[in-house]
Amino acid sequence: MTDTPGEPASGRRRWWTLLAVSTAQLLVVLDGTIVNIALPSAQSALDMSDANRQWAITAYALAFGGLLLIGGRVSGALGHRRTFIIGLVGFAASSALGGAAVNAEMLFGARALQGVFAAGLAPAGLSLLTMTFTETRERGRAFGVFAAVGAAGSALGLVAGGLLTEYASWRWCLYINVPVALLAVLGTTFVPRDRPVRDGGRLDVAGALLSATGFAAVVYGFNEAEPHGWSSPKVLALLLGGVLLLAAFVVVETRVPHPLLPMRVLLHRARGAAFASITLLFVAMFGFYLFMSYYTQTILGYSPVEAGLTLIINALAALLGSTLIAGKLHGRVAPAAVILPGLIAAAAGMLILTRLTAESTDVLPLYLVPALILTGLGLGCVMPPTASLATADMQWHEIGAASAAYNAAQQLGAALGTALLNTVAASAAASYLTRSGHPTPTAATVHGYTTALTVAFGILLAAACIAALLTLTRGATRGAPGDN
Structure with a gap:
């Protein structure tokens, strides 16, 4: 029996869809961080100036974040499966172009192209997942795996970036996307076709x-x-x-x-709270990743590879949280019953790190490992239910817009978190150096980090308060998309 366009897939084809979509999600998330560690080597090889090197990161972020909502509309108009395949092929081609860059401008242009194709790929993938898994138990498992990949992707990007840069070349931080994307394209042969939106009217x-x-x-x-x-x-x-x-x-x-974005996507109370929760979580977590990268290398003396490998603890905890906790509880409890404890766990992880000082000993077992486990569990518990809520109870032709809005919320949170918490850390460190008693630069740096993490802790508590609003919505969107 074959699947008809726009209907849920049957049998093993559903799990092929999950594999292809999760692989694409890994590419999109991983590429937000994998180039960071490779950037110094790329700067030296391509003779970039200090003022311009940031465009290797910014070009991707601008194209991806700026075009997400348009990508969601395009995905609906062309069909999510078709857009997904185009996005994968385009992402692979632009990655190869970036890896072969002979000057800075070529690299920046390739990174922008990656962002363009990712803007269509990300909402198309989430839309396919939403339309494929409609049975409650399987939906929980699928969103748990999808969220685990997304939660672990940033940490894995730092690990992969360090390993590839040290043992191969910075160019392989881009080349590695090609075989991964092509494998995902092969997996799409098992993804059921969906019908494009023909009644969407003229482009807004x-x-x-x-x-x-x-x-x-x-x-x-x-x-x-x-x-x-x-x-x-x-x-x-x-x-x-x-x-x-x-x-x-x-x-x-x-x-x-x-x-382009129907306001009902945002104005639904449970869905709006989910968007706010994931945005604030990403603000805090991207500041946390920044702290982990800087603190382990500049204070503890870890190599880039060692610093990246430390984050494996966080990635494994996120995997456990998303699959064994959030995935198992999907449909059995209200989403807020998973989101709220997840945010509190992440906040507790941040709180542990605020107790660090320049004189702290046994930092890895007493501070870093507990913080990495708690933040990973929190991230893993929050992402599956918020991703599911973002697209739940939506009419099928609006799923692309809801998926794009969810990805846009993450992008804004990540960009704000990196800038805000890095600025807070720098300002606090500078202020600390002016105190009496002749504080050391190391003590000032650690004080700056802990101050920023205190802000991140407060942000997560605010997110928990917003998530509590979900409990006020009876029967908070447990159904499948298209129920209304």
Whole structure:
């Protein structure tokens, strides 16, 4: 028996879909961090200036974050499976182009192209998963695996980046995407076809332009805040302009007949709380990854590979949290009953690290390992139910928009967390050095890190308060998409 377009897959084809989508998710998430460790080597090889090297990271983030909502609409119009395949092939080709770069401009352009194809690939993948797994138990298992890959991807990116740069070449941080993407393309032969949205009306051109420029301005503003400070006129102009553009986008979306992002995607109380929870979690967690990278290398003296391997603990904890806890509990308890403890666990992990000082001993067993386990479990518990809530109870032709909004929330959180918490750490360290008693630079650096992690702890508590709103929604979206 064959699967008809737009209907749930049957038998083993469902699990092939999960494998292909999870592989694509790994590519998208991993590429946000894998280049970070390789950047010094790439800078030396391609003769980049210190001022321009950030574009190897920023070009990807801007294209990905700015085009996500458009990618969600394109995915619905072309069909999620077709968009998924195009995204994979394009991502592989642009990765190969970046690996073969002969100058900085070629690398930056390739990274931007990666972001363009990732903007279609990410929402298409989540949409395929949502439409394929509709039975409650299997849906929980599938979203648990999908979220585990997403939760562990950033940490694995740092590990892979360190290993490839040290033992092969920085170019392999990009080349490695090619065989992985092509394997995922082969897996899509088992993914059932879906029907494109034919009644979506004309493209919301105004919404597309406003969302792309607004998201890009905000993400770029966050990136520029790290080197230039939050009071920089350039940063303030970017952030203010981005917020105004996004506000105009919301106004347009409430008035056009076929919006790029229907407001019902955001205005549903449980779904909106899920978006807010995942955004704030990513703010805190990307600051945490920044701390782990800097602290282990500059204070503990770890090599880049050792620093990356330390994060394997976090990745394994996230895998356990998403599959054995969140995946098993899906459909048996309300989503808030998993999200809220997950956020509290992550906050407890951050709190442990705030007790660090320059004189702390036995740092790995007493501080880092417990923090890595708790934050990993928290991340693993939060991602599956929020991903499921993002697309639950949506009409089938709106799943692409909901998937894109969920990915956009993560991107904004990651960009804000890196910029905000790095700035807090730098400011706190500078202030600490002015104190009486002649504090050492090491003590000031550690104080800066712990101050930033205190802010991250507060952010996670705020996210937990927002997640508590889910408990006020009776029967909080346990159903499958398209129930309404």
